[in-house]
Amino acid sequence: MDNATLIGLYRDMWLIRAFEQGLEREFEKGNVPGMLHTGLGQEAVQAALAWHLKATDAFFPDHRCHGINALAQHRHRGDGERVMAELFGRSTGVCSGKGGSLHSADPRVGNFGDNAVEGSYMATVLGVALAAKLRSQPNVACAIIGDGTVGRGEFHESLNMAAIWDLPVLYACVNNGYAISMPVGDGHASADIVDMVQGYGFESRQLDGNDIIEAWTGVKEAVEHIRSGAGPYFLEFKTWRWQGIFAGEFRPEAEVKYWKEERDPIMLAGEALAGRGMDQAKLDAIEQETTDLIEEWIAFAKDSPEPDPAKATANVYVGWEVASR
Amino acid sequence: MTAADTAAPKREARTPRKARDRVRKVAFTRALNDALNLAMAKHDEMFVIGEDIAEMGGDFGVTKGLLAKYGPERVRDTPLSEAAIIGTCAGAAMVGMRPVAEIMFADFIAECYDQVVNNVAKMHYMFDGQFKAPLVIRTACGGGFGGGPHHSQSVEGWFLNVPGIVIVAPSNPVDAKGLLLASIDSDDPVLFLEHKALYRSRAEVPPEYYTTPLGQAAIAREGSDVTVVAAMRMVPMALEAAEEAADAGVSVEVVDLRTIRPYDAETVLASAAKTGRVVVANEAPKIGGLGAELSARISEECFSDLKGPVVRVDGLDTPIPFSVPLEDVVLPDAQDIGAAVSTAAQY
Ligand SMILES: Cc1ncc(C[n+]2csc(CCOP(=O)(O)OP(=O)(O)O)c2C)c(N)n1
Numbered sequence: 001m002d003n004a005t006l007i008g009l010y011r012d013m014w015l016i017r018a019f020e021q022g023l024e025r026e027f028e029k030g031n032v033p034g035m036l037h038t039g040l041g042q043e044a045v046q047a048a049l050a051w052h053l054k055a056t057d058a059f060f061p062d063h064r065c066h067g068i069n070a071l072a073q074h075r076h077r078g079d080g081e082r083v084m085a086e087l088f089g090r091s092t093g094v095c096s097g098k099g100g101s102l103h104s105a106d107p108r109v110g111n112f113g114d115n116a117v118e119g120s121y122m123a124t125v126l127g128v129a130l131a132a133k134l135r136s137q138p139n140v141a142c143a144i145i146g147d148g149t150v151g152r153g154e155f156h157e158s159l160n161m162a163a164i165w166d167l168p169v170l171y172a173c174v175n176n177g178y179a180i181s182m183p184v185g186d187g188h189a190s191a192d193i194v195d196m197v198q199g200y201g202f203e204s205r206q207l208d209g210n211d212i213i214e215a216w217t218g219v220k221e222a223v224e225h226i227r228s229g230a231g232p233y234f235l236e237f238k239t240w241r242w243q244g245i246f247a248g249e250f251r252p253e254a255e256v257k258y259w260k261e262e263r264d265p266i267m268l269a270g271e272a273l274a275g276r277g278m279d280q281a282k283l284d285a286i287e288q289e290t291t292d293l294i295e296e297w298i299a300f301a302k303d304s305p306e307p308d309p310a311k312a313t314a315n316v317y318v319g320w321e322v323a324s325r
Numbered sequence: 326m327t328a329a330d331t332a333a334p335k336r337e338a339r340t341p342r343k344a345r346d347r348v349r350k351v352a353f354t355r356a357l358n359d360a361l362n363l364a365m366a367k368h369d370e371m372f373v374i375g376e377d378i379a380e381m382g383g384d385f386g387v388t389k390g391l392l393a394k395y396g397p398e399r400v401r402d403t404p405l406s407e408a409a410i411i412g413t414c415a416g417a418a419m420v421g422m423r424p425v426a427e428i429m430f431a432d433f434i435a436e437c438y439d440q441v442v443n444n445v446a447k448m449h450y451m452f453d454g455q456f457k458a459p460l461v462i463r464t465a466c467g468g469g470f471g472g473g474p475h476h477s478q479s480v481e482g483w484f485l486n487v488p489g490i491v492i493v494a495p496s497n498p499v500d501a502k503g504l505l506l507a508s509i510d511s512d513d514p515v516l517f518l519e520h521k522a523l524y525r526s527r528a529e530v531p532p533e534y535y536t537t538p539l540g541q542a543a544i545a546r547e548g549s550d551v552t553v554v555a556a557m558r559m560v561p562m563a564l565e566a567a568e569e570a571a572d573a574g575v576s577v578e579v580v581d582l583r584t585i586r587p588y589d590a591e592t593v594l595a596s597a598a599k600t601g602r603v604v605v606a607n608e609a610p611k612i613g614g615l616g617a618e619l620s621a622r623i624s625e626e627c628f629s630d631l632k633g634p635v636v637r638v639d640g641l642d643t644p645i646p647f648s649v650p651l652e653d654v655v656l657p658d659a660q661d662i663g664a665a666v667s668t669a670a671q672y
């Protein structure tokens with residue numbers, strides 16, 4: 001990987017981190033309604049995926065994907081602040097406040113929307129991929145899922161169907177060790193998801209999700225494979241989420257310390273850049289710039305008007321109006 | 326007041342006038358097959374998908390011949406993966422295709438209920454219009470043939486409480502064809518219910534392309550004393566009961582809903598207000614179903630016009646038993662509707 005790419009990814013990861021940390025702060029202040037799941041600690045996976053997916057591809061983000069949503073929005077439309085505004089439930093949000101954290105979408109940047117029923121889009125992704133195949137478009141349809149989703153029936157229906165139809169699907173499984181409180185090895189036949197996937201007969205690989213170079217390279221190869229028409233590809237990213245559960249931290253102290261202090265993907269990328277001769281001041285400047293940008297986005301979200309209550313009944317159907325109260 | 330049932334269709338009716346001149350008697354299944362054929366020719370980006378629908382033509386033969394004509398890319402067999410079938414349709418619809426799924430028996434929709442309820446039905450709303458879901462889910466529903474608990478259910482009630490879905494429910498071959506073509510044209514997701522007991526019914530069906538508007542009920546028989554509101558198989562039963570009532574001097578109006586959601590409240594309420602005596606007939610269990618909704622709505626909005634309470638005819642509050650004499654007890658029939666009409670006529 002060349003220096004410019006690594007610096008770009010470092011910046012992208014910082015954008016995600018600043019986004020999530022800013023959001024967490026606002027959530028704690030009571031400014032963000034609903035529930036909040038953050039992608040802190042998993043920035044490398046999201047930055048790697050966002051880098052290789054084009055606006056003409058499709059990705060289905062999971063509940064920790066504010067980062068990739070924001071990156072795609074920022075990169076392809078220059079209005080990442082609208083992802084923030086959606087989280088604040090404002091009229092300027094990408095779904096005008098109807099979706100929020102768990103249903104943020106914008107097809108113009110390839111964001112096909114989260115579905116808060118974890119893993120349901122494992123089925124939906126098939127249709128987007130099939131359409132690309134029928135239309136002979138070199139597009140990738142990507143489902144980003146947690147390890148918890150591996151327990152869903154749709155997970156298996158999807159892998160099977162993608163295999164028999166050779167669909168251009170990229171499965172990006174973020175194995176962060178737990179589904180809420182359930183350790184991955186307790187919930188599934190194998191703690192290594194790729195082992196379970198192998199029987200479906202298409203390419204699969206396990207990657208270090210905290211090593212941006214490995215993640216980026218792995219996604220690059222998978223996307224090239226899919227674009228060449230060679231069929232589906234399954235990537236498992238081994239990583240760890242900084243967020244515990246709603247009740248707080250439940251994981252052993254040593255584990256928390258290890259992942260936050262020794263395996264922080266941004267810290268590791270910073271060390272790699274320093275090893276390549278990049279000076280600390282430049283790295284600090286990237287952190288500052290992205291943090292400033294996110295503060296602008298937060299201000300934009302806060303200053304944006306709430307949705308017009310009359311819009312509550314809009315867009316239920318295409319062909320019918322729905323009466324208001 | 327609930328939202329969807331007050332909805333008014335934006336589209337205008339198109340009546341197949343010229344078509345009426347050249348007619349033939351064809352079965353309900355054949356009328357549906359005709360519709361699929363015509364729609365495949367009209368929409369390049371339409372495909373049909375389901376279990377055993379390609380070479381075999383589906384359990385009921387509705388997709389027969391499509392594979393030979395349109396090829397395996399557009400006529401797709403799947404494994405037993407109901408969620409993946411609907412997911413595939415939803416995803417393809419998100420990027421502008423027009424898929425038609427067959428779920429072999431409506432009972433199996435439980436396998437893809439999440440896809441329909443949480444994804445397909447909500448997609449246009451939760452992403453605020455950025456995606457449409459112009460897909461059709463065809464499925465064989467209803468009892469009366471000894472299908473037992475998992476092949477006989479009337480599932481419309483499962484979806485009545487789901488904003489965003491359109492439920493279409495034809496009672497005869499002519500409507501079946503026109504409604505299916507309209508459903509495929511629709512930019513909203515349609516659950517298209519095909520009552521198995523109607524599959525063999527025959528009628529003169531215009532051979533060419535025509536659509537029957539969604540969201541519009543039909544007056545299947547005009548009358549002045551009692552209104553019977555029905556859908557699917559309850560319609561021919563209501564017509565039979567109406568015939569018998571006529572012999573007894575009671576004039577029955579039969580309203581065929583045709584679309585169950587959003588339903589044509591205007592026609593239903595106008596008929597109820599006109600006769601002042603109403604029977605609602607529904608094959609599914611009584612509690613929380615279509616009959617409950619219609620009865621509540623009519624009572625709410627036509628109270629001063631009603632001469633007595635709405636009389637409900639429903640299935641019993643049981644699963645559908647296998648043995649035919651047991652099933653006969655559980656499912657309502659023309660006699661039950663007739664008895665309800667007599668009760669209402671006394672008001
Ligand atoms: C079908 C379904 N079941 C349960 C939930 C509740 N739920 C939300 S997140 C979650 C755990 C998901 O774990 P994982 O996929 O590993 O993602 P992580 O939060 O670890 O990133 C659960 C059970 C849900 N949203 N959807």
Ligand SMILES: [Mg+2]
Pocket residue numbers: 146147148174175176177178179180
């Ligand atoms: Mg997890």
